[in-house]
Amino acid sequence: MARPRKFDEGKALEAAMLTFWRHGYDGTTYKMLSEATGVDVKGLSNVFGSKDEIFDKAATAYRAMARRVVRQSFETPGIEALIAFFERLGEPPASEEDMSNMGCMLVNTIFELHRFQPNMREHVEAYRSMWLEAFETSLNASDIDKARDRAEFLVGSMWGALSEIRLVRSKTAAAPLAQVAVDTLRSWQSEREA
Amino acid sequence: MARPRKFDEGKALEAAMLTFWRHGYDGTTYKMLSEATGVDVKGLSNVFGSKDEIFDKAATAYRAMARRVVRQSFETPGIEALIAFFERLGEPPASEEDMSNMGCMLVNTIFELHRFQPNMREHVEAYRSMWLEAFETSLNASDIDKARDRAEFLVGSMWGALSEIRLVRSKTAAAPLAQVAVDTLRSWQSEREA
């Protein structure tokens, strides 16, 4: 007998996530969230909670999205998958709507939220672990030496690329970095074959 | 016949710079600046101008500091200097007061200030160019191939390392990344000798 919820919670959360991604935590106001989601300020609070809680849920949604990317990229783990992944890192964005020149929402968060949001730390660390493990698994699958250290290097390289992208605001800014990463991956591959 | 300025403007600016470095732009208030510099809020405004202007001057001071580091690190340019530089990147901080686990003030700024401060862009780009040129010069001095692209890679790697450092809040977090960068530098070196 009640009026049903008009908006789709999943869609709204995704819109909120994109807003946080684009403008950061402090740079996002309730008003912006309301406009982006099409949901009233009060409605947002009722459904998702405080701003902190909305951000937390947005971060979770972001990680879920990233997990899908990882799963797809490393469906068949191995150095080939890694090479393909780093080649794509330097390529122009797929679509106009592509957010990839905004860098990574969670990496951005590390820089913005260092003074509060201790639970963000968990998000970021879990996120980093996800990438690290995906990279390490692929290196191991191809019997590459020193897989752990090299996976750490790849994570760092990816983050460096994200910094570049964020600075120049163009995904192609990461091309030289991605290229050298690919060269390095190939050299590890041939080192194993030798 | 006037009361002389009690504080040292250079010292005050350095204190302001460290405050911005540690807390970011938005995270720094007039009050914090006043406490850090020991100068009254009004005095700060009188001497340095608005918060934006203080930040701009702090960024200039930061770049001057970085320039001294670059000059010292690459006094005799060459691949050896680069190797030494990246080896140091993964080492624990020299002193307790070392700010190196705060990452780089200007890289942090890219992430925080994307929505305003257009003149920050110039600072960051000039800063990036400074590193890029120092790296490229050193690669050329040792007759390394593809110096430009590889210098871009090194800049990206350094920024990746700074992200790691900032995340884990420990300089040693960058050790694996720095190690692989050093390996890569050595491989470029031996490639030339072949």
Place this chain on the structure above:
DNA sequence: AAAGTTTTATAATGGTCAGTATAAAACCTA
């Protein structure tokens, strides 16, 4: 149509901040 719930619009509350005003205190020079 009636009852009951969820929306929305509007604005009030309490907090923080940048920037400015005011006046008292500190300090130099003559």
Place this chain on the structure above:
DNA sequence: TAGGTTTTATACTGACCATTATAAAACTTT
């Protein structure tokens, strides 16, 4: 010591923000 300037402490202003309150409007079921 007296005059004049700079500093400091204090607090005000106007703006913005997160969050909550209020009540009108929308809508669904019975």
